[in-house]
Amino acid sequence: MRIAVTRPEEDAGPLKAKLEAMGHEAVIVPLLAIRPRQAVEIPALPWQAVAVTSANGIRCLPASHGLAKFRTLTVGPQSLKAAKQAGLAAEAHGGDVTGLAAFIRANLDPGAGPVLYLSGAETTGDLEGQLAAAGFSCHRAVLYDAVPAAGLGVAENSLRAGEIDAVMLYSPRSAKIWRALVEAAGLSRQAGSVRNFCLSGNVASVLPESWDKKVPETPDEQAMLALLAREGRRD
The missing domain is CATH 3.40.50.10090 (Rossmann fold)
Known part of the structure; x- marks a missing residue:
């Protein structure tokens, strides 16, 4: 074909x-053309986990992100591969945004610390909203724009x-x-x-x-x- x-x-x-x-x-x-945002700063907080729903969320990280010591949760093979190549302690769960949110709700504790969500300007599935509804403190870092x-x-x-x-x-x-x-x-x-x-x-x-x-x-x-x-x- x-x-x-x-x-x-x-x-x-x-x-x-x-x-x-x-x-x-x-x-x-x-x-879509991926355009990384400049001068993005990642807050230096004790993240319980870093959530990523696209490989571009990893590729567009600033060099001084300081996230290698935190658990990174991705949605599938491509985002997992990008995270591991970036030196992050990564694992894949759920297959998509809804599946990842379900994994986090079932396996993480809202009281154990905030979750960092690496994303583009436009997202699907509202991971931030799903986690907030479950009592998690979720900080979304917008790292790139996807231009149509x-x-x-x-x-x-x-x-x-x-x-x-x-x-x-x-x-x-x-x-x-x-x-x-x-x-x-x-x-x-x-x-x-x-x-x-x-x-x-x-x-x-x-x-x-x-x-x-x-x-x-x-x-x-x-x-x-x-x-x-x-x-x-x-x-």
Whole structure:
């Protein structure tokens, strides 16, 4: 299959390699560009844990973050890998924001200290709000902005010509941007007929009901690729 990869450039390369190893062709269409914020200061507090829901939250940390001694909780393999590469004592739980919040509520004590949440300016799932509702003191550090793409780039002509078989969407925001750009280009019919592989039901819910949507059993890339492999065998 010829698959549109919508992840930011930092994440698109590794995914492209995985898809090619599976025999697919990847078309890189970054829908978001990551822009680190400058002069961000991390409060020097006795954090009970550091929560991260995106690898970009690790990549955009200031050099003098001072977080290596704290327990770091990530949502999946990519954020876990980035955290370990940054020298953090990291572990992955939950698969997505809701799952991570559930893990924290079940395994951490609201009275044992504050939780630091590393995030971008726009987030999904409101981890901060979920933890606050459970009695945790949660400090959110905004480390980057994710700037939406202005167009579909190389994917526009390919989609128009029927040369895209599938698209991979990893967040509700990227799905929203994909839908808006497709509609602006007059390509809703074409986008609806390709297979839209969505990381979760929340991602899929952003797309029109009539579009062909595929959602893995669990919200992680390994499950996405397994679903893609099963779908490919049906062709």
